[in-house]
Amino acid sequence: MRIQVDLRSKIPAYIQIVEQVHGLVASGALKPGDQLPTVRQSAADLRINFNTVARAYRMLDAAGVISTQQGRGTYVVEAPPPAKARKMRQSALETIAREFLSAAARLGFSPDEVRRTLEGAIDRWQTETRKGD
Helix, strand or coil: CCCCCCCCCCCCCHHHHHHHHHCCCCCCCCCCCCCCHHHHHHHHHHHHHHHHHHHHHHHHHCCCCEEEECCCEEEEECCCCHHHHHHHHHHHHHHHHHHHHHHHHHCCCCHHHHHHHHHHHHHHHHHHHHHHH
C-alpha cells in the first residue's frame, strides 16, 4: 500500500490515511480482494500510533471500503458504484491540492506565485500528454 502521512499537516493522520485509501480504491490501484497491511504493520511502516491506524481502518470499514475479518485480515471490498468512485477520486484530488498548498504556504509562497507556477506546470503537462497520444 502506498500511503504516506505528513505529521506537519493540519489534516489529522487518520484522515490522511482514509482519504489516501479512498483515492487508491477509486483509481484502481487497490482492487477488490486486495489485502491491506495489518494495523500494527501500517503503524510501524508509517511510524505513527497503532490507534491512529485502527481509527482510520474503522472509518474505512464503516464506509464500506474495506472489510476486516478477525484472524484473516483486512481486504478491499467490491468496487464502489461509478458515482461514488468519482466522488472518491475528487476527494483524493482535493486532499492532494490541500497538502500541496499547505507545503507551499510553509515555504512562504504567495497565492499568485503558486497560481503562476501551477498554470505553467499544467500547460507543460498537457503538452507532454498530447505528445504521448
